[in-house]
Amino acid sequence: MNVCFLNKSKIKNLMEILLEYGRVFASMEAEIASNRNSGSRIFIRELQKDQIGDYRVPGFRAFDTFKSFVLPIRSCVADYPSENWTDIKGTEERKVLFGLKACDLVSFSILDKVFLEDPDFIDPFYKKRRESLILVSSDCMYSRDSCFCNLLGYTPFPKAGFDINISEINGGYLIESGSEVGSEILQELSLPEVKENQIAERNKARKKVTEELEKRNAVFAKAFSKSDILASKTFDSDVGWDLGSTCVSCGACTNVCPVCYCFTLFDREGKKKEQYKRYMVWDSCQFKGFSQMAGGMNPRFSHMDQFKNRFYHKFFRFFERYKTYKCTGCGRCIDNCLGDIDMREVLAGAYSEKVK
Numbered sequence: 001m002n003v004c005f006l007n008k009s010k011i012k013n014l015m016e017i018l019l020e021y022g023r024v025f026a027s028m029e030a031e032i033a034s035n036r037n038s039g040s041r042i043f044i045r046e047l048q049k050d051q052i053g054d055y056r057v058p059g060f061r062a063f064d065t066f067k068s069f070v071l072p073i074r075s076c077v078a079d080y081p082s083e084n085w086t087d088i089k090g091t092e093e094r095k096v097l098f099g100l101k102a103c104d105l106v107s108f109s110i111l112d113k114v115f116l117e118d119p120d121f122i123d124p125f126y127k128k129r130r131e132s133l134i135l136v137s138s139d140c141m142y143s144r145d146s147c148f149c150n151l152l153g154y155t156p157f158p159k160a161g162f163d164i165n166i167s168e169i170n171g172g173y174l175i176e177s178g179s180e181v182g183s184e185i186l187q188e189l190s191l192p193e194v195k196e197n198q199i200a201e202r203n204k205a206r207k208k209v210t211e212e213l214e215k216r217n218a219v220f221a222k223a224f225s226k227s228d229i230l231a232s233k234t235f236d237s238d239v240g241w242d243l244g245s246t247c248v249s250c251g252a253c254t255n256v257c258p259v260c261y262c263f264t265l266f267d268r269e270g271k272k273k274e275q276y277k278r279y280m281v282w283d284s285c286q287f288k289g290f291s292q293m294a295g296g297m298n299p300r301f302s303h304m305d306q307f308k309n310r311f312y313h314k315f316f317r318f319f320e321r322y323k324t325y326k327c328t329g330c331g332r333c334i335d336n337c338l339g340d341i342d343m344r345e346v347l348a349g350a351y352s353e354k355v356k
Contacts, residue, residue: 002183004191005198007172014175015052017188018096021134021181025069027062027099028055047098057166057173059141061101061330065258069097070111070129071282077125078278079270092132100137103149103330105161107258108135113322114261134181138166139206143213146331148344150213151224154329157206167202174202220344223351227325230351231315235308240350244307246339251284253310253333253341259326262290285310311346 006014018024024047029040042062047055108130115126140147140156149156158165163182167174174194177183223230234240254260264283267276283290286307291300300306318326327343334342 002186003174003176003194004186005172005194006175006191012052013189015055017185022094022096024096024098027058029058057138058099061103065256066097066100066104067258070126071261074279074281076277077280080276092128094132096134098136100135101140102155102158103328105137105158106154106328109161110259110326134163136164137162140209141168143209146334147213148217148331149329151217151220152325152327152329156209169198169201174198220348223347227315228319231312234350235312238304241308243341243346243349244304246341247307248338249286250338251286252336254284254286256332256336258328
């Protein structure tokens with residue numbers, strides 16, 4: 001991996017080169033107003049050429065996720081009937097995703113386990129979209145109350161999975177390549193080598209944010225030490241799960257979760273006679289109809305069973321198969337919950353009942 005220094009005034013040069021590789025979708029600050037709150041938020045938007053000069057790398061993750069670039073909210077997966085079996089043709093246009101944080105990169109690695117690396121099935125749609133992406137990540141310069149990536153064993157700065165990573169320091173950024181295409185882009189920039197004091201400055205900033213996270217989340221450490229066992233042992237009891245009583249089954253938590261991938265299929269008539277299209281759309285385990293079977297049978301009929309199942313899958317079933325938790329600790333579910341439910345507090349409540 002090559003590390004170089006990019007002067008802050010030269011960030012425009014990097015963005016211009018990235019635009020030559022494909023459309024750039026970047027996390028950027030925008031003013032919002034709503035009934036709940038107003039102010040500045042970080043959202044993912046397509047970067048236009050006339051925005052390059054004013055662009056600033058955000059120090060925190062986006063409010064929304066990059067998941068839709070590999071798993072669109074709605075996508076056509078089949079046309080039928082057809083006399084011939086036809087493989088998927090064509091390629092996805094290349095896109096550059098800019099401003100991913102460590103939790104976003106982790107989410108792609110988790111999704112890869114399901115859709116690319118599982119020996120039972122490789123999803124051709126996911127594969128094409130994933131291979132079309134260039135990932136430009138950046139360090140978190142600060143954390144917020146909902147962040148808990150450290151409880152899952154992750155850090156607020158990327159370690160792997162990026163093509164380029166950006167770390168902000170005084171006067172500019174440290175640019176690190178993580179792939180061949182990343183090295184290619186750095187060569188085009190012709191940047192000076194990094195100095196030892198600049199590396200030290202970056203490491204100091206990383207340490208500060210990490211310590212902030214550890215201090216804030218120390219009270220939840222025990223509950224997350226063996227989350228798989230906790231979710232498994234407490235699933236059959238409602239004791240300790242009372243925080244779920246404020247859940248309204250809106251599905252916001254699964255929609256903003258960067259690693260929730262549940263979907264459903266539905267058919268619509270095509271333009272030609274007796275032709276139909278099959279679509280895949282996002283679904284949510286928090287909806288009552290999600291687990292309903294033929295004849296009206298529903299093994300998770302009660303509201304609390306639906307609520308607990310999300311934790312059961314994230315921290316037990318997924319871990320049982322892939323040896324990693326299906327959670328990045330990004331905290332988006334906490335920020336978006338209408339019932340003000342904090343995942344950390346839920347697991348801590350279940351833990352406190354288990355050890356009694």
